Amino acid sequence: MTDAARTLHTLTLGQRPVGRTALRARWIVGHAQGGHRLLENAEVVIEGQRVLYVGPAFPGEVARRIDLGEVLVSPGFVDLDALSDIDTTLLTVDYGPGWAKGRVWPQSYLDRGPYEMYAPEELDFQKRFAFAQLLRNGITTALPIASLFYRAWGETVAEFEAAAAAAGELGLRVWLGPAYRSGGIVCTAPGKLEPQFDEARGMQGLDDALAFADRIAGSFDGLVQPMLAPDRVETCTLPLLRRTMAASAERGLPVRLHMAQGRMERKTVEALHGTTAPRWLAANGLLNDRLIAPHAVEATPEDLQLYADHGVTIAHCPLVYARDGEMLRSFRKCRDLGIRIGMGTDTAPPDMVLNMAVGLMMGRAAEGGAAGLSTAEIFDAATIGGADALGRPDLGRLAPGSLADIAIFDLSDPGFAPTIDPIQTLVFGATGRVTGAVFVDGRLSMCDGKVAGMDIDAARRQVQRQFEGLLAKYPDRTWGHPALDTLFPPTYPPGLMESDMESA
């Protein structure tokens, strides 16, 4: 058991403690005068859903005072592209090309009628599992993302009703919106990828998403908020994006749209619209400060200037790109242009600390030195940057009046010795597994790896079973329908050891 967990045993998992709770800690990241401030041997007092006080010993009365010891009390992370399904990027990074490995629908699969890879109850379960993983990594606000490659078309309202309930029950703050699209990329011959569109289907998806948004806004004590989530830009038509942005303006909803994020997207958008995605949107008046755009790794200098001019936020997910040898070029250039940067996990492990570590290294590599990015800048992106993208100054920072969304990191981990600065220690340590406890909306949502109402070990086994069910369907939806054992060859060739052969 971690230090944080030991000291929090008097609180009930999943519950908001009654009365004021003072959390005393070696280190606290507070917020004052427009930025994070580091406090040593200080207290955070929470009352109800909110933070009442941050500073040296609180002079007022409290119902309980908990000395957390050698921990860092931090604002919980805001994850703008939060992994919410069973991760499938592991099926792409080491195996390619995508069209030959089931990552692009073959025409034969489209003709037979695409189908859901998962049963409805499996979709519900995997979101619940993913939400638990986010909490276990100190993420308190999430904008879920999942791949549509494995869906009949878009995400469904039914699964998002279930996701809202899961977030409410587990105690995770979410912005939810089922992903919709008017088209998809189809493999019509080996290596030949073509977009195909169904405008009516896209519009129906948007209508359903808007009805859902109106219904769930502010539910579960405000824990669940709506967003609009059109899928990747190359799968959206101009009318769909126009209506999306008009509805977003009317309702004040954030919109997340993947663009300037992949080579296939760049080629497809160039072929369809004769330009880059950001320039296409800008030319149609569709870039604005409600737009959150993962991942910008393919953005041109002109694209980035357009983001800066229109207040677009980049959702920066360094881990998933670093694995592919790609990176944002660069964090420094974006910040110098005045572009807001928030962060996302996007892949497994959904670990924001690891993403900060990789982001720091890649940001410095991109600029050829440590001046490329500071530890404070990457920590700001994972907290303040995401909160500001959502227009929520009461998230991403700990100050009187802010919501009590708190992550507690154990600094007593032996792997963290020695230490000179707690933020540097956390980021260099590069693992969210030191997350001892998490409060969301004043509730103790995670403690010692546990979340309310879930057996994590049993859940892990179920994830693997569901993933194997997905794999079994792979040949059916891969060009040429190759046998499963040829799709994903092992890291090393399978073989016997000499001693095995002797005994055989």
Ligand SMILES: [Zn+2]
């Ligand atoms: Zn993404």
